[in-house]
Amino acid sequence: MPKPEPVAAKAGTTVEVKLPMQLREGYHMNTNMPPDPxxxxxxxxxxxxxxxxxxxxxxxxxxxxxxxxxPLPVFSGKFELVTRFKVPASVQPGxxxxxGKLRYQACNDRMCLPPKTxxxxxxxxxxx
Amino acid sequence: xxxxxxxxxxxxxxxxxxxAVAIIASCEAPIPDNFHIKAVNERKPTPDFNLxxxxxxxxxxxxxxxxxxxxNFWATWCGPCKVEIPWFMEFERTYKxxxxxxxxxxxxxxxxxxxxxxxxxxxxxYRVVLGNDQVSQLFGSVDSLPTTxxxxxxxxxxxxxxxxxxxxxxQKEIEKLLEAPKDAPKTGAVRDPGSEFALLRAH
Numbered sequence: 001m002p003k004p005e006p007v008a009a010k011a012g013t014t015v016e017v018k019l020p021m022q023l024r025e026g027y028h029m030n031t032n033m034p035p036d037p038x039x040x041x042x043x044x045x046x047x048x049x050x051x052x053x054x055x056x057x058x059x060x061x062x063x064x065x066x067x068x069x070x071p072l073p074v075f076s077g078k079f080e081l082v083t084r085f086k087v088p089a090s091v092q093p094g095x096x097x098x099x100g101k102l103r104y105q106a107c108n109d110r111m112c113l114p115p116k117t118x119x120x121x122x123x124x125x126x127x128x
Numbered sequence: 129x130x131x132x133x134x135x136x137x138x139x140x141x142x143x144x145x146x147x148a149v150a151i152i153a154s155c156e157a158p159i160p161d162n163f164h165i166k167a168v169n170e171r172k173p174t175p176d177f178n179l180x181x182x183x184x185x186x187x188x189x190x191x192x193x194x195x196x197x198x199x200n201f202w203a204t205w206c207g208p209c210k211v212e213i214p215w216f217m218e219f220e221r222t223y224k225x226x227x228x229x230x231x232x233x234x235x236x237x238x239x240x241x242x243x244x245x246x247x248x249x250x251x252x253x254y255r256v257v258l259g260n261d262q263v264s265q266l267f268g269s270v271d272s273l274p275t276t277x278x279x280x281x282x283x284x285x286x287x288x289x290x291x292x293x294x295x296x297x298x299q300k301e302i303e304k305l306l307e308a309p310k311d312a313p314k315t316g317a318v319r320d321p322g323s324e325f326a327l328l329r330a331h
Contacts, residue, residue, distance in 0.1 A: 038204045038246060066292070067210040105205060111272040111291035112206040114235070 006125040012089035017122065019044065019081040019102075028074035029106045031060040035073065040105035040115045044081050046122070048098045050091060056082040065109065091126050098122045163300045164287050171284035174199075174277070175266035179233065179257035182244055187231070187257045190283065195227045196305040197279040198298065201259060203235045204246040206273040208292040213250055215295045219302060220254040226306050227281065230254035233263065235273060280305050 009015040023029060030039045032055075046053040058080060060073035085098075100120040106113050176190045189199070200216060202209035216230045234256055236242045247256055264270040267277065267288075278287045278301045287301050 038242075039207070040205045065207055067207040072207075107207055109292075110208055111274065112203070112208060113272060114203075115205065115237070 004122060006095060006123040007085075009085065009087045009124050009126050011087050011091045011093065011126055011128055013087060015085045015087065015124070017083045017085060019083070019120075020078065021075070021081060022078050023076050023106060025077075026108045027106045028063055028076040028108070029104050031073045031075060032057045033073075035070070036068070040103070042075060042105075043103045044083065044100065045103075046083060046085075046098050046100040048085065050088055051096070051098065051124070052086045053098075054084040054086070056084065085124065087124075087126060093127050094125075096124045096126055098124055163297050163304075165278075165301055165304055166286055168280075168284075171280065171282075171286055174279050174283050174285050177263045177266060179259065179263065181255055181257050182240060182247065187255065189231070192229055192231065192279070193283045194281055195229050196223075196281055196302060197228075198230045198302065199233065199277040199279060200230065201233045201235055201264070201267075201270045201273055201275040203273050204242050205236070209274045211292055212274055212276070212295075213252060215298065217251075217253050219298065223302060223306065228302060228306060232256040233259040235259045235264065235270070278302065278305065280308070281310060 007015055007017055029042055032041050032043060034041050042057070044055050046055075058075065060075055062071035063074045063076070065072050081102075098121070100122060102118045102120060103115065104118075105115040174189060176188060178186050178188045181187050189197075198216060198219060200209075200212065202212075216232070219228070220230045232252065232254060234243045236258070239258055243256065243258065246252075259270075267275070272290050274289075274292065276289045276293075276298070277285055278289075278298070280286045286305055289297070
């Protein structure tokens with residue numbers, strides 16, 4: 001995982017951060033709301049304390065799979081996860097490292113790989 | 129997994145940071161396998177394991193010696209595994225009186241909390257045990273699911289399939305193994321030129 005440069009954020013504003021994703025051709029992953037409760041959802045979470053984080057997942061594509069009569073909503077190829085960090089005015093200026101986790105589980109049409117959790121750190125430079 | 133650096137990007141009037149997560153699957157897409165049974169002298173002994181079933185009973189793979197076994201590594205979150213389960217239930221019904229058994233090894237991290245409801249919901253009629261990393265390593269690190277191993281009566285690996293393959297593939301393999309004559313005891317070398325010697329040694 002690359003060490004990201006700090007995101008500049010003014011206290012009292014909202015900052016959008018994009019997390020570009022790329023899946024190898026032929027593979028897909030479940031959306032954040034898979035229709036089958038046994039499927040493992042894609043989940044991005046941030047432990048951002050006073051800074052609230054709203055995750056915006058992209059619109060899924062529908063994929064025909066053998067194990068489901070209805071097409072399965074999935075993410076594949078290149079897509080982005082957007083997080084809207086709302087930085088309260090009360091946050092002190094300085095560098096804040098926000099830890100996050102990305103949990104996902106990928107499959108192709110014939111096999112699945114085990115679920116994985118990737119640890120992320122996003123440095124946010126808060127100013128007045 | 130690789131995570132190439134991405135350039136900073138601008139969205140609207142805010143300076144934004146774009147972190148890159150390149151999720152690259154660790155193996156290539158599989159080629160659908162066909163009927164493939166190894167020759168007897170190429171088969172390796174199946175590693176033994178001792179795992180628990182849903183009732184807490186110990187299940188040793190070596191206890192199945194004498195039977196043809198379809199050993200299926202699966203998980204509740206694995207879609208392709210879901211396709212195979214009804215086939216395996218049918219095999220269990222069709223062949224159980226001919227010394228055949230299906231044994232499912234669930235690789236669910238959440239254990240029986242996840243697996244029990246699934247087994248009940250799907251009315252799975254064959255034995256299921258809970259797997260772990262140690263058992264996965266015994267079989268060369270089972271990472272992709274489903275992974276299915278067909279074992280002959282002598283406890284040797286006759287075929288191994290990674291990923292979903294045709295139902296007919298399994299059916300033909302099972303029938304071939306069920307029809308095969310039993311090995312002479314302790315020789316394991318009936319097809320070798322020196323098999324008579326092996327037989328003499330065994331007795």
